Amino acid sequence: xxxxNKFVSNQRNNVNHFNYYYFTNAFSSEELDSIIKYxxxxxxxxxxxxxxxGNSESTxxxxxxxxxxxxxxxxxxxxxxxxxxLAIKANAEMWNFDIWDFQDDLQYTTYYxxxxxxxxxxxxxxxxxxxxxxxxxxxxxPTEYEGGDLQMNLGGSILSVPREKGLICFFPSFVLxxxxxxxxxxxxxxxxxxxxxxxx
Numbered sequence: 001x002x003x004x005n006k007f008v009s010n011q012r013n014n015v016n017h018f019n020y021y022y023f024t025n026a027f028s029s030e031e032l033d034s035i036i037k038y039x040x041x042x043x044x045x046x047x048x049x050x051x052x053x054g055n056s057e058s059t060x061x062x063x064x065x066x067x068x069x070x071x072x073x074x075x076x077x078x079x080x081x082x083x084x085x086l087a088i089k090a091n092a093e094m095w096n097f098d099i100w101d102f103q104d105d106l107q108y109t110t111y112y113x114x115x116x117x118x119x120x121x122x123x124x125x126x127x128x129x130x131x132x133x134x135x136x137x138x139x140x141x142p143t144e145y146e147g148g149d150l151q152m153n154l155g156g157s158i159l160s161v162p163r164e165k166g167l168i169c170f171f172p173s174f175v176l177x178x179x180x181x182x183x184x185x186x187x188x189x190x191x192x193x194x195x196x197x198x199x200x
Contacts, residue, residue: 018154020161020171021090026082027137027166036139036188038075039108042068047109047118063118065179070106070190079106079190083168087133087194090170097132097172103195111148113184120153123173123193130195131173137190141165145185152177 027035047065070076080102091097111117124131136150142163150161150169153176161169171177173193 015095017095017172018175019094020152020159020169020175021094022161022167022169023086023090024164024167026086026168029166032139032166035079035108035137035190039068039070039139039188039190042070042108044068044110049121062121064111064114064116065118066110066112068108070108072102072105076106083135083137083192084194086168087135087170091133091194094170095133095172097194097196099132099194099196101195102192103130104193107191109189109191111145111179111182111187111189113145113147113182113186115181115183116148116179116187117181118179120176120178122176129198131193132196133170133194134173134175134177135168135170135190135192135194136161137168138163138165139188139190140186145187146183147180148182148185148187149180150177150189151180 044066045068047063047067049060049063070079072080083106084102087099091099123134138150142165149163152159152161152171161167179187
């Protein structure tokens with residue numbers, strides 16, 4: 001199956017840190033359904049935000065979603081492997097970060113049509129300063145929900161990532177991004193991070 005990969009820039013020969021890169025058709029419909037089935041079988045908790053000290057976590061109106069964690073096991077290893085292969089390609093095209101591996105499990109996230117959202121944030125900070133690339137795999141059809149756009153603030157301009165089931169997006173973890181409030185439906189996604197030495 002051929003993958004369609006795109007990046008939002010014509011500067012293929014220049015590093016563009018405030019940008020994202022995505023693939024379509026990186027997972028088959030059957031594989032996406034398998035991820036959803038597995039994710040829905042896991043225990044759900046409320047999404048939390050990390051405190052300023054980098055150690056405490058709490059629920060907040062800043063983030064309204066349910067999350068589950070997929071660790072590496074015989075049922076999920078193929079997902080880690082697929083994301084890793086795609087991350088290598090995206091990183092080579094766009095940023096050439098020094099990346100080692102995953103440090104976290106995969107986060108299966110569900111947003112609901114009661115205003116579920118995640119306001120502007122970056123994916124690194126105190127205690128998580130070695131995240132280099134953030135990853136979002138969209139698991140819902142765009143017709144299944146209203147609102148719920150993944151958006152990035154790229155130096156003052158706001159871009160919305162295309163809404164497409166199976167689209168996987170990579171972007172630097174320091175880029176501000178959000179999921180806008182859902183007015184109806186349900187949005188599922190799989191989120192993770194590729195890590196390396198602290199930025200320096």
